[in-house]
Amino acid sequence: MSNSTILDAAETKKQVAEAPKTISGSQAVLEAFLAEGVDTIFGYPGGAIMPIYDALYDYTDRLEHILVRHEQGGIHAGQGYARASGRVGVVFATSGPGATNLVTGLADAMIDSTPLVCVTGQVFAHLLGTDAFQETDVINITTPVTKWNYQVTDATEIPSVLAKAFYIAKTGRPGPVLIDITKNAQLQMFEYSGYTPCNHIRSYKPKPTVRKEYIVEAAKLINEAKKPFVIFGQGVILGRAEKEFKAFIEKTGLPAAWTIMGMSAIPTDHPLGVGMLGMHGNYAPNVLTNECDVLIAVGMRFDDRVTGRLDKYAKQAQVIHFDIDPAEIDKNVKSAVPVWGDCKETLPLLTDLLEKRDHSEWLAKFRELEKKEVEEVINEELNPSTEILTMGEVLKVLNELTDGNAIIATDVGQHQMVACRYAKYNNTMSNVTSGGLGTMGFGLPAAIGAKYGAPDKTVVAIIGDGGFQMTIQELGTIMQFGAAVKILILNNQFLGMVRQWQQLFHDKRYSFVNITSPDYVQVAKGYGIEGKKIDQRADLKNAVKTMLDHDGAYLLEVMVGKENNVFPMVPQGCGVSEIRLK
Amino acid sequence: MSKQEFTITVYTENQIGLLNRIAIIFSRRKINIESLNTSPSEVESVHRFTIVINETEDVVRKLCRQIEKQVEVLKAYYNTNEELVWQELALYKVPTDVIAEKVKVERLLRQYGAKAVVIRKDYTVFETAGHREEIDTLIKALEPYGLIEFVRSARVAIIKASKGFHEKLKEFDQAEPAEEVIENEFLDKQDEVFTM
Numbered sequence: 001m002s003n004s005t006i007l008d009a010a011e012t013k014k015q016v017a018e019a020p021k022t023i024s025g026s027q028a029v030l031e032a033f034l035a036e037g038v039d040t041i042f043g044y045p046g047g048a049i050m051p052i053y054d055a056l057y058d059y060t061d062r063l064e065h066i067l068v069r070h071e072q073g074g075i076h077a078g079q080g081y082a083r084a085s086g087r088v089g090v091v092f093a094t095s096g097p098g099a100t101n102l103v104t105g106l107a108d109a110m111i112d113s114t115p116l117v118c119v120t121g122q123v124f125a126h127l128l129g130t131d132a133f134q135e136t137d138v139i140n141i142t143t144p145v146t147k148w149n150y151q152v153t154d155a156t157e158i159p160s161v162l163a164k165a166f167y168i169a170k171t172g173r174p175g176p177v178l179i180d181i182t183k184n185a186q187l188q189m190f191e192y193s194g195y196t197p198c199n200h201i202r203s204y205k206p207k208p209t210v211r212k213e214y215i216v217e218a219a220k221l222i223n224e225a226k227k228p229f230v231i232f233g234q235g236v237i238l239g240r241a242e243k244e245f246k247a248f249i250e251k252t253g254l255p256a257a258w259t260i261m262g263m264s265a266i267p268t269d270h271p272l273g274v275g276m277l278g279m280h281g282n283y284a285p286n287v288l289t290n291e292c293d294v295l296i297a298v299g300m301r302f303d304d305r306v307t308g309r310l311d312k313y314a315k316q317a318q319v320i321h322f323d324i325d326p327a328e329i330d331k332n333v334k335s336a337v338p339v340w341g342d343c344k345e346t347l348p349l350l351t352d353l354l355e356k357r358d359h360s361e362w363l364a365k366f367r368e369l370e371k372k373e374v375e376e377v378i379n380e381e382l383n384p385s386t387e388i389l390t391m392g393e394v395l396k397v398l399n400e401l402t403d404g405n406a407i408i409a410t411d412v413g414q415h416q417m418v419a420c421r422y423a424k425y426n427n428t429m430s431n432v433t434s435g436g437l438g439t440m441g442f443g444l445p446a447a448i449g450a451k452y453g454a455p456d457k458t459v460v461a462i463i464g465d466g467g468f469q470m471t472i473q474e475l476g477t478i479m480q481f482g483a484a485v486k487i488l489i490l491n492n493q494f495l496g497m498v499r500q501w502q503q504l505f506h507d508k509r510y511s512f513v514n515i516t517s518p519d520y521v522q523v524a525k526g527y528g529i530e531g532k533k534i535d536q537r538a539d540l541k542n543a544v545k546t547m548l549d550h551d552g553a554y555l556l557e558v559m560v561g562k563e564n565n566v567f568p569m570v571p572q573g574c575g576v577s578e579i580r581l582k
Numbered sequence: 583m584s585k586q587e588f589t590i591t592v593y594t595e596n597q598i599g600l601l602n603r604i605a606i607i608f609s610r611r612k613i614n615i616e617s618l619n620t621s622p623s624e625v626e627s628v629h630r631f632t633i634v635i636n637e638t639e640d641v642v643r644k645l646c647r648q649i650e651k652q653v654e655v656l657k658a659y660y661n662t663n664e665e666l667v668w669q670e671l672a673l674y675k676v677p678t679d680v681i682a683e684k685v686k687v688e689r690l691l692r693q694y695g696a697k698a699v700v701i702r703k704d705y706t707v708f709e710t711a712g713h714r715e716e717i718d719t720l721i722k723a724l725e726p727y728g729l730i731e732f733v734r735s736a737r738v739a740i741i742k743a744s745k746g747f748h749e750k751l752k753e754f755d756q757a758e759p760a761e762e763v764i765e766n767e768f769l770d771k772q773d774e775v776f777t778m
């Protein structure tokens with residue numbers, strides 16, 4: 001079939017006036033990166049991508065390449081970079097095993113809408129389909145987990161295909177794109193006449209036209225509401241609409257709760273912020289979801305971890321759903337008023353139409369329930385009455401010392417839930433966590449990437465003893481490239497989250513959740529990274545301070561309670577208002 | 583909502599791999615595709631998929647939005663059978679001697695609207711086009727005489743209410759997204775509005 005559609009995109013713009021020169025396909029890839037403002041590539045070489053690496057040798061003054069220790073680490077680093085910077089993460093991998101090692105990260109980026117451009121090497125075009133050495137059908141393997149993918153077999157396509165790749169990755173609802181380039185195309189010399197960024201693809205409409213009447217309808221509902229409740233997700237961050245969102249809730253004092261992915265879009269101590277939604281979220285927003293009269297969802301997708309049982313979710317409320325992706329509208333929760341669009345555009349239009357109302361009584365209801373959660377859960381977690389350290393008090397100390405200005409990357413499990421429950425954030429794009437896929441092993445490489453994406457920020461990786469051992473090899477990347485990541489291991493000597501479920505729902509039959517750890521401080525030392533292990537409360541503050549003050553990467557292992565549970569919890573199969581405090 | 587037959591019509595760019603991208607939207611939900619046809623459309627360079635599934639309207643609507651979300655898909659419509667003119671094509675191979683002896687071929691052709699495409703000494707190939715039931719009745723009629731081979735094509739369908747894709751395509755060809763906020767009368771027509 002033709003590549004006419006791809007060329008169409010480029011043809012709509014005038015070609016950049018540049019005298020044609022002969023370059024290789026590999027050079028064209030790197031030229032595209034430079035034109036797109038890429039500064040960092042996370043990658044790992046191999047046979048089928050060697051021509052690109054050879055070309056890279058001459059670009060190291062303009063492009064920084066971070067040699068990761070495993071392609072999964074590379075793509076999670078790319079995700080961390082994208083999440084902390086708001087820019088497209090760029091990843092290289094070779095064919096076959098290199099490419100298949102990307103799959104987990106692609107799935108993670110797909111479900112969490114993270115913009116990535118991954119370039120994989122592929123065998124020579126004439127070997128495609130022959131089971132050649134390190135040939136895998138990467139396009140078909142990655143189709144379900146990419147926003148778009150494309151195989152290039154002819155170098156002349158490279159500029160326009162990469163332009164399309166960046167455009168698709170970052171526009172509309174962002175997502176991962178994979179470009180598979182056969183070795184012959186990387187080597188092929190062709191007449192290059194410059195790079196033209198893509199800004200239009202006929203069949204792709206990333207920016208919906210705003211329909212005013214829906215906004216009017218939404219404003220009417222909100223103006224009439226007695227108990228309006230705003231819930232928001234990562235859409236606010238991806239749309240860079242934090243300011244617009246704040247103006248919207250502040251205009252008439254609307255209580256607002258975030259999903260795990262929306263976290264940090266507004267400061268966690270914002271006077272209208274009422275906490276995190278979801279299975280291990282806060283008590284008040286979960287309970288009151290089932291009491292509000294108008295539920296305004298902004299840039300969130302009603303994941304089952306947020307809604308609990310759907311037939312017991314906000315049945316009393318009229319739902320207004322703001323989303324840029326029409327496939328999300330009515331997918332899980334039927335909306336009375338769908339507002340399809342970019343919330344950076346739609347929110348100000350809505351704010352204009354809102355009338356000032358006093359919702360302080362309704363807000364007080366959240367605070368009242370919050371008090372209950374503080375008394376029954378939070379106090380004990382942050383100021384434990386026993387000697388055993390809790391994860392929560394580690395977060396409390398971290399908050400005190402960073403004052404909410406650090407980027408926190410987490411892994412997956414109890415420590416993730418505790419981090420998201422208790423971490424203080426002042427700035428957007430500060431919470432880098434695997435929300436939709438729940439990928440253990442995400443934390444360490446994502447933190448490395450986040451450090452490159454936001455070099456001036458303190459980046460703390462909060463990781464469990466299980467997840468750390470999944471991508472521990474990335475300590476080597478830190479060693480070699482010096483990313484100053486603060487690694488905080490919360491070691492409960494269990495696969496804690498699974499153990500919690502086994503305790504609560506499987507009669508404490510602890511089936512293979514008991515996990516042993518190496519001496520992490522020694523391991524870090526082997527990688528030239530300083531570290532310390534503590535198990536006493538008296539040492540906590542100093543140890544965290546030493547970690548943060550240390551010049552460069554540092555590993556702090558904190559031994560915490562073995563069988564502590566994360567509460568509150570919406571048990572599976574229950575409605576959100578059936579949330580348990582213990 | 584109960585399941586019924588829906589025909590999904592998808593206008594797309596002509597792109598390798600797109601068939602797979604569309605097919606997995608069904609298979610990931612464990613939905614069986616009853617029939618699938620790809621062909622050119624009324625617009626040069628635009629491809630047309632015709633997909634038949636048995637599902638509830640709610641699910642079909644969600645599937646269409648997920649299909650439409652694919653970068654190379656221009657538009658996805660779904661319709662019930664009443665909203666369509668549709669046909670399937672079938673070929674039947676039967677032994678010529680039996681047919682010649684035992685069946686009134688002429689009656690057969692007339693009654694079922696069938697046509698003999700090939701007549702050889704050893705076998706004859708009939709062809710019919712029509713709805714599933716019509717095709718099935720001819721199978722029944724021929725089975726006693728030793729049906730050697732049978733094959734039925736995917737459905738092709740024309741949407742009765744459609745004005746075609748020529749006009750629609752112009753919306754897609756605009757280089758820049760429209761900046762203005764549109765006021766319109768579609769407030770209660772969510773489905774029509776929430777497509778591109």
Ligand SMILES: Cc1ncc(C[n+]2csc(CCOP(=O)(O)OP(=O)(O)O)c2C)c(N)n1
Nearest residue numbers: 413414415438440464465466467495496497
């Ligand atoms: C790659 C992967 N495998 C398995 C799981 C299932 N899982 C979710 S949480 C968890 C336990 C995590 O244990 P640990 O890293 O020690 O963190 P903790 O819960 O103890 O804080 C497991 C196994 C997962 N999320 N990801």
